[in-house]
Amino acid sequence: MAKQAEKKNLESPAELEQYYRDMLFIRHFEEKCNVAYRQGKAGGYMHVYIGMEALAVGWMHSIKKAHDYVITAYRDHAHALLLGTDPVAVMAEIMGRKAGTAGGKGGSMHIYDPKNGFYGGWGIVGGHIPLGAGLAFASRYRGDDKVTLNFMGDGAANQGVVYETLNMAALYELPCIFIIENNEFAMGTRLEYHAADTELWKRGTPFGIKSERIDGMDVLQMKKDAQRIIDWVRKEGKPYLVEIMTYRYAGHGAADNDRQLYRTKEEEAENLKRDPVEKLKHILIERNIANEEKLEAIEAEILERVEKIYEEADASPHPDVDEVYDNIYTDMTPEKGH
Amino acid sequence: MASTLEMTYREALHKSMVEEMDKNADVFLMGEDIGRYEGTFKVTRGLFPKYGHRRVIDTPITEAGFAGIATGAAMAGLRPIVEFMTMSFSILALDQIINHTAKVHYMTNGEVKCPIVFRGPGGAAKQLSAQHSHSMEGWYAHVPGLKVVAPSTPADVYGMLKTAVDDDNPVILYENPGLYAMKGIVPDDPEFKIPFGKAQILREGKDLSLIGYSRMTHVNLAAAEILEKDGISCEVVDVRSLLPLDTETIYASVRKTNRAMVVYEDWRSGGFGAEIAARISEDCFDYLDAPVGRVGGLNVPMPYSRILELECIPDENDVVKAVRKLG
Numbered sequence A: 001m002a003k004q005a006e007k008k009n010l011e012s013p014a015e016l017e018q019y020y021r022d023m024l025f026i027r028h029f030e031e032k033c034n035v036a037y038r039q040g041k042a043g044g045y046m047h048v049y050i051g052m053e054a055l056a057v058g059w060m061h062s063i064k065k066a067h068d069y070v071i072t073a074y075r076d077h078a079h080a081l082l083l084g085t086d087p088v089a090v091m092a093e094i095m096g097r098k099a100g101t102a103g104g105k106g107g108s109m110h111i112y113d114p115k116n117g118f119y120g121g122w123g124i125v126g127g128h129i130p131l132g133a134g135l136a137f138a139s140r141y142r143g144d145d146k147v148t149l150n151f152m153g154d155g156a157a158n159q160g161v162v163y164e165t166l167n168m169a170a171l172y173e174l175p176c177i178f179i180i181e182n183n184e185f186a187m188g189t190r191l192e193y194h195a196a197d198t199e200l201w202k203r204g205t206p207f208g209i210k211s212e213r214i215d216g217m218d219v220l221q222m223k224k225d226a227q228r229i230i231d232w233v234r235k236e237g238k239p240y241l242v243e244i245m246t247y248r249y250a251g252h253g254a255a256d257n258d259r260q261l262y263r264t265k266e267e268e269a270e271n272l273k274r275d276p277v278e279k280l281k282h283i284l285i286e287r288n289i290a291n292e293e294k295l296e297a298i299e300a301e302i303l304e305r306v307e308k309i310y311e312e313a314d315a316s317p318h319p320d321v322d323e324v325y326d327n328i329y330t331d332m333t334p335e336k337g338h
Numbered sequence B: 001m002a003s004t005l006e007m008t009y010r011e012a013l014h015k016s017m018v019e020e021m022d023k024n025a026d027v028f029l030m031g032e033d034i035g036r037y038e039g040t041f042k043v044t045r046g047l048f049p050k051y052g053h054r055r056v057i058d059t060p061i062t063e064a065g066f067a068g069i070a071t072g073a074a075m076a077g078l079r080p081i082v083e084f085m086t087m088s089f090s091i092l093a094l095d096q097i098i099n100h101t102a103k104v105h106y107m108t109n110g111e112v113k114c115p116i117v118f119r120g121p122g123g124a125a126k127q128l129s130a131q132h133s134h135s136m137e138g139w140y141a142h143v144p145g146l147k148v149v150a151p152s153t154p155a156d157v158y159g160m161l162k163t164a165v166d167d168d169n170p171v172i173l174y175e176n177p178g179l180y181a182m183k184g185i186v187p188d189d190p191e192f193k194i195p196f197g198k199a200q201i202l203r204e205g206k207d208l209s210l211i212g213y214s215r216m217t218h219v220n221l222a223a224a225e226i227l228e229k230d231g232i233s234c235e236v237v238d239v240r241s242l243l244p245l246d247t248e249t250i251y252a253s254v255r256k257t258n259r260a261m262v263v264y265e266d267w268r269s270g271g272f273g274a275e276i277a278a279r280i281s282e283d284c285f286d287y288l289d290a291p292v293g294r295v296g297g298l299n300v301p302m303p304y305s306r307i308l309e310l311e312c313i314p315d316e317n318d319v320v321k322a323v324r325k326l327g
């Protein structure tokens, strides 16, 4: 009996392979973004998700896609890709091309795909948190069953507007999940130096919001927890707060060449042992779902796919200069000229 | 005469802060990632090890909170220098700065002073797009109770930061990311100061006055070079201080050249250059041979694409074109 129950709880091989493919795809997509940046094809501020893949994969596999709402900050490529945004459009946006999700006007930090439920892509730390609650407010108002995933960083969790929002989310009973991606750093500032109490999960509790801290480096656990929380919020129609423990392997952004100012090589090496991609790889082998050979074939396939995405994006045209006035209003253009 | 040193704008700013901190134990620094991380634009490099966390304070990402805390500390007599990682983020602190900091002296009927400096880079850097590229100086220069300066050279930022720290009023010191690496000659003199409310003529000319501040001063200098070849002699007025504004120097230049072109990076519509242009129109009307011209940033949120971004930011060619059109 017990054995059967355990078996029922086990993910199907197809499911596991999909998680693996998704995580590896994000990793290689992000690596390619770094290449684009180094080649000068991408610019500005660009923040990759390397090390944090299990987190977004777990959550995006637990929502109703193109139905639920998702919103995040500037570290946003993974969220979009997992929601089904055309990866060429994401890469093209990162390269500032016309075929990008924002026509080349947003760049890496500002990917949007509302058709797939993705509402950005925001650059002001903490600024989008009330917007996310507003999406959930619309669900409450209409009485639909949508859930909003409202992602933020550990650094963002300090902004005042986050607390205004938590209070209102509880007060109005908004179906909103506040997800703190705690990667231990806000740019060059370590968690201990920016948070008086580093247990960020507690920050929902003063408002009576159900809150907890969970691990974000094990995709299977992440998926289970995400599903449980999403189901609860959908059923109860109330907010939830989760702090998810993760780590970013890359610098804060592509322009961060000073990692040694805030962490040691030893610490980085230590954290690489928690690599979520490696972890899943072991599970796949352990459960006899794939052998090394198959895993290599999958990786080769993904690398080729990413290469194609890159090439296609890179072959696409830059915006035309007169597009600079487009989409500022729905019904007028601003006064033109210098 | 004191000796001089060649250094970048960034180094001049740094040197100035160090000297002010050494002079006065009440001067301290506060801001995001300014300590251990040495600042995103590395202006505060080395200051954390030198002064420790008591005087170089890393804050959480809470602009409203630390702007307000620094204001309170200034009300109690300390002299904070607050760095905004970029001036775009100071938008989160506008309530503190406008509703509180700027009003302290007035609302206490002169009882309490608020000697505080807010500084940081404003305007477009490179492809930082719509939320990170704001020009904020005009917003601040709109507010009675604040002083606003926007130095364009290493020497000026060196001297103006000192004046700002010494001032008993809140001062916004406006930098531009494009200036940090610029080199110039700086007096090696801890007592060197540039008074507020004094514009400077960086190039003499007789046909037209090109008026600007911060990085646009350099755009104006480049435009003057080009126009010279066309036989148009431009005088370049570097405003430096927006509030107080040295109308005397600006007007003297316009009365001499009889033509004025005001250049600013901010959105053209309602930017601070519009204020300068209005004053010239009012007070120099009889001397003008043409309407006062303006060159500003396009009235659009800053796009990411470098091609579009460059379209938005005024450059010397835009200035040259506008001057030629003025006739």
Ligand SMILES: Cc1ncc(C[n+]2csc(CCOP(=O)(O)OP(=O)(O)O)c2C)c(N)n1
Pocket: A047, A075, A123, A124, A125, A126, A152, A153, A154, A155, A156, A157, A181, A183, A185, A186, A187, A252, B032, B061, B063, B085, B089, B092
């Ligand atoms: C209001 C505001 N202040 C400062 C910044 C500059 N900045 C961008 S990201 C960042 C760190 C944010 O850290 P965290 O919230 O932990 O997210 P992470 O980058 O780790 O994903 C800072 C200070 C900003 N974008 N917005």
Ligand SMILES: [Mg+2]
Pocket: A153, A154, A155, A181, A182, A183, A184, A185, A186, A187
């Ligand atoms: Mg973080």
